[in-house]
Amino acid sequence: MNVIDFSGQWEIPFSVSDTNSGIFYCPNDVEKTVKFMKNDYAILRAFLTNPGDETGDPEVIILDVEERKFSVMLILPSKNTEGINSLERDLTIEKLLFWREKCSVELLSISIPKFRIAYGVDLIPRAKAMGLQEMFQPSEINFSDMFEDDRRPKQVDLFRQEVVLGKIIGVGGTDSTSF
Template structure:
């Protein structure tokens, strides 16, 4: 199939972001991006050889709402780990501006981000906290009786299912919310068609080479056209941009040069390195092969966030910005994510729940036939919406 991708001329990605975004929104994207790759490295440490997929933006948003109620050393730790210290008191307003841009209805794709508070009936939550989360995060509040944990879990799961178009139907179990006083929730749903879809008639079975497993057959989508592409010598990987309709959001695939090069690529990743690499993208004509794939993933982030330096929110009651006198600590941070990539485009969803209680010689060919990293990024704000890697091909995408 012959199809020319609509490119944004020779304008560099970074320049596009600087022109269309405020400096504070860019600083927030950088903070969230740094957090994303730090979190990614922690996640893969416990997932050797496994597929990984999550929404760093969803996690940052849920934790940012939690941060709005933190005080003292707890707030300081969260500020350091989340990278909010340079934004200081403007972080929540900047999140609001970012969410407003991302949730714009004037797009050729679906991107929906929603936030909600679930509050124990008669729990004395500060009006200032409710006003802040409503104003900057559009987060309404629902009263819930967590003593009836079965009903409470159903209320939360039903909200997440609705906001993720039934892609995530159970993020909490009754035992998770038993005794909860406040649950902060974020959900994100994305569905977009490729600017130029792959022709299903060109999809054919091709060998995929996992790092430590025998080769396996995958359904490889193919087309030859002009793509934004580069080879980054520092990262030793090919980088391909696959824009979605409207060209505001793209998928970027980072394919290591060697079949066992993913670990080396992952060790070099930072937000600044990615921005620098993406700025080198140029239009080239090449043959592209991408496997169809799907991933369902779940994470309990408690130990990971603690290892990143965010310990006190799990161990102290320093959330007096939420309720007079504090009396809250975080018991669990739970995350689930889903992605499906096929000839038409991409569908992805994620949800994050914060539960509080008392206490990879370059050839002009891009054939993703071995493990690779991929991310979905909003070009306007610079926000990394989803981040993952594909290491095993035999994952259901139906």
């Protein structure tokens, strides 16, 4: 087993006392009640479009994690008729870099949903495609130098990569994000 862990806190922490329930609007007119983290008077990096702006540019807010080691870029789609669909369809690394470059420091009050994004992938098919066949078949591999108990055949049964962003935990009266 090999684990890499980074736990960080927001550069400008969200107060637990300012966490409240609210409506989150999902695609297809679905509404869900979720917890929102609020931060009044946060100094953030933001690229804000003008109301009614027809350029299709979204509003972008960058939340920094501890000493700006990492950042989370929140992208709110424009209010044109395509909204999130056009944002997803037309998103490029060049646009992300442009928006990040155009961000200025703003004094804002923000409220965002608490979030957790997790992704896992089985790496066995990928490893096999790269030629690592033997480690998954006990008749083909010899792990005897790694184990004292040589009575049972050894093989790799699980080979996964897991990534979690946004595990919200309470620390010292603030919410933090664990990466």
